[in-house]
Structure formats: structure tokens, C-alpha cells
Amino acid sequence: MKLIYTWIEKYRNLEKIGLNWDNEFEVEFTEDTQTINIKKNDDYFNLFSDYSCIENIKVIVGKNGTGKTNIMHLLGNGINNCDLLNPSVSDLFLNIYHYKNNEYIIEGNGMINLIINHSIDNHKTYCILAEYEDKEKRFKYKEPFNGYRNEISFVIYFNRLNSISNIPNKRDNIKRFAFRRTENNLIQKCDFIYNINSSDVQQKNI
Structure with missing residues (x-):
């Protein structure tokens, strides 16, 4: 399981930012249609194949106050620690992890238009297992995934x-x-x- 994409609609001082974290996948969120395109990179080559402990390296660079630490908070605290992360009603974001095959872990707050057949409260954080529907460009809900989130x-x-x-x-x-x-x-x-x-x-x- 690895993090491949983050979309931040609104979180603290960050707005409308898409972050691709892994070169194996090309992910793009389209705001107008509320769809997301996930495509495997046919030209992907693992530079760290000789090192079993490393899959990918990404660097976040920016001036002081631009939101680097806020991104790390969003990734590091874990969406299940709602009392710690304490997202507000206005915070909207998604973290997408590739789990296996066509299954993904989706954690976020709001943004539920991207998820099919769900019963998620639009004002609560969630962490779910979902299958990507390439035709719909959305995720089909399968089950909660709270316990496994701590594997990371x-x-x-x-x-x-x-x-x-x-x-x-x-x-x-x-x-x-x-x-x-x-x-x-x-x-x-x-x-x-x-x-x-x-x-x-x-x-x-x-």
C-alpha cells in the first residue's frame, strides 16, 4: 500500500492543490466534473529497485508560510485521529493510496461525489476501501478500512x-x-x- 495522490480543495491555508506522490501512477482530479483519472504509467521505472526499503522519493519545497507543514500534518496524523487532526466543516481533501490491483484506500473529508454507492456523512472524515471505476472516473465503495490505516x-x-x-x-x-x-x-x-x-x-x- 502506498500513497499516490492528494487533492486539497481547502485545508488551512491550502486551496485547490493536486499532489502526485508516485511515478507509477498518473492521477488527475477534474474539479468541474468531480471526476478523477487514474492511469498507470507505462514508462514507469523504479530507480530504487536495488533497495527494498525505498520505492519513491518526493521533496516538498516552498517558502516559509506556504503550507509545507500543513501538508505533512494532513498526511502524517492519520484521518482516523479526528480529535488530533480536527478538520473543520470547510476543510475538503482526499488522500488516495493504491492497495492492490484496482483497489484503493480513500481517506478524506467531504469530496463524496467521487465515491459511488456509499453512505458517508459529507461532514465527517472517512477511510474506506474502494474500487476504481475507469468508465465513471470515480470510486465504488466496498467497505470501511479504518483498522488497516495504521499499517502505514x-x-x-x-x-x-x-x-x-x-x-x-x-x-x-x-x-x-x-x-x-x-x-x-x-x-x-x-x-x-x-x-x-x-x-x-x-x-x-x-
Whole structure:
């Protein structure tokens, strides 16, 4: 399972932004028709095939205040942590993960016009398993996917830690965590990375 696309209709200071995260897929959201086109890149070549722990690298570059950290919040906190992420009614966004074959994990707030045969509340966050309908250019709802969302590990460096960030102490807590960039406790950082790499939960080094 890997993140391939994010559409931000409105989130904090970000508006109408599409972000492709993986070169294997070409994803484009069309706002006028409320459809999304997902196409596999026939010319895709994995530059990191010799490294089982790396599939792709993307870099977010921008001036201070443009919303880089807000993007990381949106990706890293997990849509299931609604009390932590605390999206407002006006926040509209989607994160799309390729799961397997033609199945995708969709997590978001609003944007339900892209999902067929659902019973999702338009004012609540959701995380679902859906099948992509190429003819409709939309997703067909299959089932909730809340439990499996925690399979994804996420590391972020912050200038400061706050209530939405934590540093787990046990191997089985490796889900989402943050390190303070100005922190001098390098031993703790190295020990934690070691625990991740040797954990049964995370079978690949990061």
C-alpha cells in the first residue's frame, strides 16, 4: 500500500492543490466534473529497485508560510485521529493510496461525489476501501478500512512538538511519530530508528 495522490480543495491555508506522490501512477482530479483519472504509467521505472526499503522519493519545497507543514500534518496524523487532526466543516481533501490491483484506500473529508454507492456523512472524515471505476472516473465503495490505516508508518521532523505529535517508546507503537529538529537527544533518536528496523511490524528498513 502506498500513497499516490492528494487533492486539497481547502485545508488551512491550502486551496485547490493536486499532489502526485508516485511515478507509477498518473492521477488527475477534474474539479468541474468531480471526476478523477487514474492511469498507470507505462514508462514507469523504479530507480530504487536495488533497495527494498525505498520505492519513491518526493521533496516538498516552498517558502516559509506556504503550507509545507500543513501538508505533512494532513498526511502524517492519520484521518482516523479526528480529535488530533480536527478538520473543520470547510476543510475538503482526499488522500488516495493504491492497495492492490484496482483497489484503493480513500481517506478524506467531504469530496463524496467521487465515491459511488456509499453512505458517508459529507461532514465527517472517512477511510474506506474502494474500487476504481475507469468508465465513471470515480470510486465504488466496498467497505470501511479504518483498522488497516495504521499499517502505514510515518516519520516527520518538527521545529516543535505539540499535541498532535508523539514519540512512541515501544516497538509495537510504530505508527506515526515526530522528532524535534532542535532536540539534542541523538541517542534516543538512534535507538528508536534501530527499534523500527528490527521490529516485526516494520519488516523493511526505513
